């Protein structure tokens with residue numbers, strides 16, 4: 001099924017088509033603005049060293065630019081969207097952000113509104129991302145609600161250190177996107193930036209972008225689980241971050257309003273190291289994939305459900321199978337395919353390199369992938385399988401538990417030639 005010409009500002013019909021436009025977020029003070037006891041709740045396993053993390057991220061962005069990719073930044077687009085939307089949009093965004101930060105009304109709400117409201121849009125966006133400490137406000141709690149706040153806690157608004165993982169709050173699928181209700185409170189506010197950009201930024205507003213599923217849901221889905229395998233097949237992880245309900249819900253929408261007719265739900269272990277499908281499985285060429293052996297059972301089996309439209313609208317057919325290769329070959333119409341094991345079959349190396357996102361590759365063209373340099377065993381194996389591997393530096397970036405695919409949200413890719 002051929003894809004329409006690129007009329008929408010979003011055009012993403014595969015995991016491997018030549019990457020033309022991508023959304024990144026440069027790490028800011030938010031990745032240092034927390035203490036060790038906050039790490040579990042903020043989903044971090046260490047506290048990165050900001051200047052080096054920024055240097056590494058700039059290297060990542062330059063690697064993409066050097067390969068013809070237009071790099072957009074979340075923090076810039078968010079401020080530009082508020083500029084374009086005017087005072088009413090800015091006020092609604094700030095009120096929504098304060099509400100989702102726990103302050104819908106009251107004296108603390110008013111103090112935060114005055115503090116953030118005194119800034120221009122760029123400074124306000126950056127400050128919200130960095131977090132707001134109590135000592136930044138000239139505010140003395142007087143009423144019961146504000147006095148009852150935990151006085152020992154440093155923040156009114158938590159930092160948002162996971163923002164540089166732009167993969168997760170939204171996912172571009174075809175000429176639309178999902179704007180995600182995410183799983184943990186630490187990340188749930190993130191997709192408000194994406195929603196604001198799509199609604200009000202001149203590049204995206206009123207351009208016929210289809211929202212396959214918006215953030216106003218209780219069931220959860222994150223972009224690390226959403227893989228666009230081609231122009232009619234998706235793979236979505238049933239994971240720590242994405243529920244089966246949400247998968248069925250977006251599948252119905254994609255089938256009804258899009259050109260997608262197949263969603264392969266892949267059940268992976270529910271844990272922090274493998275929080276998304278793309279930490280253990282990515283598509284890197286027409287018939288090549290990375291896979292972490294740790295998700296495959298003794299005979300290589302894994303639970304998958306191939307979801308297709310049912311007889312009547314809104315109904316779904318599910319076909320369970322445990323042979324991943326067979327499921328992919330059938331759905332993608334491939335005679336054979338190459339599942340390349342992270343760590344080259346060594347269980348210790350596989351565990352180490354998966355932890356540091358050795359499976360989390362970003363394809364910028366068929367057979368051309370960006371990976372973390374630290375995963376040298378997996379990188380060497382990819383080269384032996386004919387991949388062109390562009391390594392980026394990662395000592396500080398990887399402390400957030402995400403790799404090149406996590407740190408990127410493809411917006412435009414060229415259609416596949418075959």
Ligand SMILES: NC(=[NH2+])NCCC[C@H](N)C(=O)O
Nearest residue numbers: 043165224276400401402406
């Ligand atoms: N697509 C991905 N694998 N994203 C990785 C996100 C890492 C982040 N610390 C979290 O736990 O959410």
